[in-house]
Amino acid sequence: MSTAKKDSYTAKLRTKSIIIFIVCVLLTLICLVPIYILIINATRSHVDIIGSVSFIPGDQLVRNVKELMTNSLYKFDALVGFKNSAIIAIGATVLSIFFSCLTAYGLVVYDFKLRGAAFTFILAVMMVPMQVTSVGFLQFMIKLGLNDSFIPLIVPAIQAPAIVFFIRQYLKSSFPLDIVEAARIDGCGEFRTFLTIAIPMMKPAIAVQSIFAFVQNWNNFYMPSMILTSRKFNQLTMPMMISALKSNDKIADYGVIYAGIALSILPVIVIYLVLSRFIIEGVALGGVKE
Amino acid sequence: MASAAQRNIRSISYAKYGYIFILPFFLVYFFFQLWPLINTFILSFYGNGAKADDFVGLDNFNALLFGDGMGRTGKAIHETFVQTLINTLIVWIGNFVPQILISLLLAAWFTDAKLKIRGKGFFKVVMYMPNIITAASVAALYLSLFAESKYGPINHMLLDWGVIKEPIQFVTGVAQSRGMIMFIQCWMWFGNTMIMLMSGIMGLNPSLFEAANIDGASSGQIFRKITLPLLRPILIYTMVTSMIGGLQMFDIPYLYIKGTQRNQFTKTVAVFIYEHFREKMPKPNYGFSAAASVVLFIITIILGSICMAYNRDEDEARKKKERKAMKKKLKEQAKNNLGGIGI
Numbered sequence A: 001m002s003t004a005k006k007d008s009y010t011a012k013l014r015t016k017s018i019i020i021f022i023v024c025v026l027l028t029l030i031c032l033v034p035i036y037i038l039i040i041n042a043t044r045s046h047v048d049i050i051g052s053v054s055f056i057p058g059d060q061l062v063r064n065v066k067e068l069m070t071n072s073l074y075k076f077d078a079l080v081g082f083k084n085s086a087i088i089a090i091g092a093t094v095l096s097i098f099f100s101c102l103t104a105y106g107l108v109v110y111d112f113k114l115r116g117a118a119f120t121f122i123l124a125v126m127m128v129p130m131q132v133t134s135v136g137f138l139q140f141m142i143k144l145g146l147n148d149s150f151i152p153l154i155v156p157a158i159q160a161p162a163i164v165f166f167i168r169q170y171l172k173s174s175f176p177l178d179i180v181e182a183a184r185i186d187g188c189g190e191f192r193t194f195l196t197i198a199i200p201m202m203k204p205a206i207a208v209q210s211i212f213a214f215v216q217n218w219n220n221f222y223m224p225s226m227i228l229t230s231r232k233f234n235q236l237t238m239p240m241m242i243s244a245l246k247s248n249d250k251i252a253d254y255g256v257i258y259a260g261i262a263l264s265i266l267p268v269i270v271i272y273l274v275l276s277r278f279i280i281e282g283v284a285l286g287g288v289k290e
Numbered sequence B: 001m002a003s004a005a006q007r008n009i010r011s012i013s014y015a016k017y018g019y020i021f022i023l024p025f026f027l028v029y030f031f032f033q034l035w036p037l038i039n040t041f042i043l044s045f046y047g048n049g050a051k052a053d054d055f056v057g058l059d060n061f062n063a064l065l066f067g068d069g070m071g072r073t074g075k076a077i078h079e080t081f082v083q084t085l086i087n088t089l090i091v092w093i094g095n096f097v098p099q100i101l102i103s104l105l106l107a108a109w110f111t112d113a114k115l116k117i118r119g120k121g122f123f124k125v126v127m128y129m130p131n132i133i134t135a136a137s138v139a140a141l142y143l144s145l146f147a148e149s150k151y152g153p154i155n156h157m158l159l160d161w162g163v164i165k166e167p168i169q170f171v172t173g174v175a176q177s178r179g180m181i182m183f184i185q186c187w188m189w190f191g192n193t194m195i196m197l198m199s200g201i202m203g204l205n206p207s208l209f210e211a212a213n214i215d216g217a218s219s220g221q222i223f224r225k226i227t228l229p230l231l232r233p234i235l236i237y238t239m240v241t242s243m244i245g246g247l248q249m250f251d252i253p254y255l256y257i258k259g260t261q262r263n264q265f266t267k268t269v270a271v272f273i274y275e276h277f278r279e280k281m282p283k284p285n286y287g288f289s290a291a292a293s294v295v296l297f298i299i300t301i302i303l304g305s306i307c308m309a310y311n312r313d314e315d316e317a318r319k320k321k322e323r324k325a326m327k328k329k330l331k332e333q334a335k336n337n338l339g340g341i342g343i
Helices: A003-042 A046-051 A061-070 A078-109 A115-125 A130-144 A151-158 A161-174 A178-185 A190-201 A203-219 A222-227 A238-247 A254-286 B004-043 B059-066 B071-111 B120-132 B135-145 B153-161 B174-202 B206-214 B219-247 B251-255 B269-279 B286-337
Strands: none
Touching (some): A003 B135, A046 A254, A061 A254, A078 A115, A078 A151, A078 A161, A078 A190, A078 A203, A078 A238, A115 A161, A130 B269, A151 A222, A151 B004, A190 A203, A222 A238, A222 B269, A254 B135, B059 B071, B071 B120, B071 B219, B120 B174, B174 B251, B251 B269, B269 B286
């Protein structure tokens, strides 16, 4: 290749890289600007927000949050919302991770007649949309008197086909079955083998899946607003509080609304920024999609 | 070496643990998922509101799909249901097409070894971020930013710049509200799709790309002739999951409304179902929403299996061909070896 030709080739690549870089920056701006404006507006007063759009933070954050938390007009209590969302999200995450590990381990380690059928079943039900079962689910729960309770929001997490599938793939690729054999020879019981040997070895998969399960349950709006039929204030989750705040006609203070929304997404963004590396790896590995 | 008999004994003695380990999953599944699913089917044959205990046969389906029976209510329900189906389809297509195009382009760029893009890791982190934020908050955020009065930040800005004279009806206008929901869905999901496609592209055999590069293929040629055909299974998987997700689209269309007044042109099937069994709460319309759920379920199964069959068929066909060729070859070999005596 002559030098001139080579130069034009690298120059072409460089211009292409620059164009791509600009496109990426634009997309980044589209992703970030709404969130940035949200946070900025949470620190500004109502009059300022109405007056103009600004990218410089104001000094009203404390007042907005105080107003939001103390004025009973807003029917908003971040602490109650955080508490309820945390109870549901942590409970559901712990259950779904533990039982998914158990199921996946059973499917990989033991050879039994229905193993293939069970796995096929799990694959098939991964595709059933939530909405399809929800009518029957709610009617059933009301019959059992379990509406207005966190049980239907936490216990069903025991069955999480997508997580079982992911952990099974992980076990298949990186769990040596000889270890189970060795543990047996040493006189270790099956459940103890699972708890003390297999679970520590599944840590990477567990970490990724816990993050997803937690975020998904934290963000869940559909299930809680369906099951918590009476909308008791001390039972509201964070997304429900936001939707109530938003549809409240009496609110005329934008600063307070922005502060509320900012409070609701802050924990998720913090978790994300701390764990972004794992999260992106996790998406690449399993493709968790609602 | 263990004899066959010994091996049998071993597998029998441990098989029971397999069942014990997977038992909790299936118990909970049957109780909290399978029975509710069956229950939905049963409820779809029963009445609505105060008459929830009456068996009505196929009346609900008749009303929903054809507007037959039930007089005016049936007609109204039919119209709303068809409208929600159309809305769902429009909003899904409008968000999926740009989403897959942007994601594919970005995935191809980010995995191209020739290009050196600065800050690739940063871009990935930022582009995935909208996906992780609570959908309810996203709806509230956009609702505040795109508020319809002239004091809504976006309208305010456009008015100030003189781009528009009247504030745009971002929330109640037909095209505007649909466009906004498409944009929000796309905004939330393109990062996720991009990362999935990237992992798909990186899983392809790198020697193919090297060979193409050595042969002097351009990036465009490589993308069209190598990446896209090989990526097809993953693209189809993405499409199926996105479609099922699209049919369930709820949070954004449900919350992106003005106050409590529902926008008829952004109402999706999921919102329709929810409205009938949840918002009419003391006397819910279980029948209508259950019937709509059954219709949704059937649509999902049909669409899913079309995609899957379309994907699998060619693979299977190719394998069959290969197997046939293999057999033929073996036969010929055997013929040659044994001097014409077939086995």
